[in-house]
Amino acid sequence: MNKLIGLYIHIPFCRRKCVYCDFYSLAGKDDIIDEYVKAVAKNIRLAGGTFDTVYFGGGTPSLLSGRQISDILSAADIAEGAEISAEINPDSADPDKLRDFKAAGINRISIGIQSLDDSELAFLGRLHNSAQAKNAILSSRKAGFDNISADLMLGLPYQRTETVVENIARLSELGVRHISAYMLKIEGGTPLSENQELISHIADEEFSADMYLEAVNCLERNGYKQYEISNFAKEGYECRHNMKYWRCEDYLGIGPSAHSCMDGKRFAVPKDIWGFINSEKQEEVITDDAPCGISERLMLALRLSEGFLLSRAGEYADRLRAAAVPMEKHGLLKINGNRIILTPTGFLVSNEIICRLSEVLEER
Numbered sequence: 001m002n003k004l005i006g007l008y009i010h011i012p013f014c015r016r017k018c019v020y021c022d023f024y025s026l027a028g029k030d031d032i033i034d035e036y037v038k039a040v041a042k043n044i045r046l047a048g049g050t051f052d053t054v055y056f057g058g059g060t061p062s063l064l065s066g067r068q069i070s071d072i073l074s075a076a077d078i079a080e081g082a083e084i085s086a087e088i089n090p091d092s093a094d095p096d097k098l099r100d101f102k103a104a105g106i107n108r109i110s111i112g113i114q115s116l117d118d119s120e121l122a123f124l125g126r127l128h129n130s131a132q133a134k135n136a137i138l139s140s141r142k143a144g145f146d147n148i149s150a151d152l153m154l155g156l157p158y159q160r161t162e163t164v165v166e167n168i169a170r171l172s173e174l175g176v177r178h179i180s181a182y183m184l185k186i187e188g189g190t191p192l193s194e195n196q197e198l199i200s201h202i203a204d205e206e207f208s209a210d211m212y213l214e215a216v217n218c219l220e221r222n223g224y225k226q227y228e229i230s231n232f233a234k235e236g237y238e239c240r241h242n243m244k245y246w247r248c249e250d251y252l253g254i255g256p257s258a259h260s261c262m263d264g265k266r267f268a269v270p271k272d273i274w275g276f277i278n279s280e281k282q283e284e285v286i287t288d289d290a291p292c293g294i295s296e297r298l299m300l301a302l303r304l305s306e307g308f309l310l311s312r313a314g315e316y317a318d319r320l321r322a323a324a325v326p327m328e329k330h331g332l333l334k335i336n337g338n339r340i341i342l343t344p345t346g347f348l349v350s351n352e353i354i355c356r357l358s359e360v361l362e363e364r
């Protein structure tokens with residue numbers, strides 16, 4: 001049987017750039033979407049492989065039509081029972097579009113909700129309001145989607161913890177099965193990074209930490225189990241595609257800025273849409289030719305609630321366990337039999353914990 005791999009397809013088009021966003025996407029280029037779709041399908045055919053997860057990310061995949069989604073999926077050998085996700089934005093996902101996506105084979109929808117508070121959505125420069133966000137969820141359900149995810153942002157200017165808690169409860173009532181809750185990051189070169197007025201109203205570290213912990217508690221109360229630092233799901237609705245990233249499994253990325261980890265190499269496609277459309281085959285620049293060593297596996301596994309399996313650490317297992325004991329005493333992690341698992345408080349300082357534990361791997 002062929003090895004089953006994940007397929008990420010980058011859709012680098014947006015209606016307008018949001019003020020905080022540094023993803024590779026272009027606004028106002030809808031006229032080249034058809035050409036782009038052809039180039040994506042061609043590259044999928046050239047790469048070959050059998051996929052048990054497919055993820056349309058962006059950018060804004062909901063700017064594609066159902067037919068374009070179908071053209072791309074037809075180019076791929078997709079295993080039976082595959083998870084096929086598409087990110088959508090509430091302002092470009094009307095009921096007809098959602099029905100077309102379902103008919104094309106999408107079975108998981110990830111909605112860029114970000115907030116259900118209109119003033120927060122306005123700071124972020126989003127094109128939708130909270131009513132459209134709720135309608136996108138309801139329309140997804142009407143179109144037949146059960147596996148619905150929503151993105152939420154934490155640590156926004158002027159944000160109150162109460163708003164976050166209300167948003168989570170509302171998403172649960174609306175039937176959302178999975179929530180990705182990310183802290184806002186100020187990325188250099190974005191309009192937000194130059195808006196000192198807004199930045200001055202972003203929560204400080206202590207308040208952000210409290211907000212994150214309160215959000216984790218509220219998500220748990222509403223039945224969303226934390227399975228990764230920023231990801232929470234009702235039973236059985238964890239994102240299978242994203243799990244591949246954290247478990248160091250193979251995935252192929254198609255499109256400018258897409259990353260891959262395949263056959264013991266990591267590579268990335270340059271952020272150049274015209275180069276991608278016009279070349280025979282997408283350019284792939286090696287970023288790491290020996291990925292998924294112990295330290296990388298440790299770093300990725302500690303993001304997950306399943307944690308890091310000490311038996312994978314070979315000769316380092318005893319020393320890792322010894323280094324973890326004092327952190328367990330401080331409530332930052334648990335040593336559960338053969339696993340090291342970070343607590344929610346530990347997730348907040350995961351970089352420091354990973355650094356400490358990685359030092360053990362460097363000792364001779």
Ligand code: SF4
Pocket residue numbers: 013014015016017018021022023025058059060089112
């Ligand atoms: S819609 Fe998403 S990808 Fe597009 S600009 Fe906004 S945050 Fe970035």
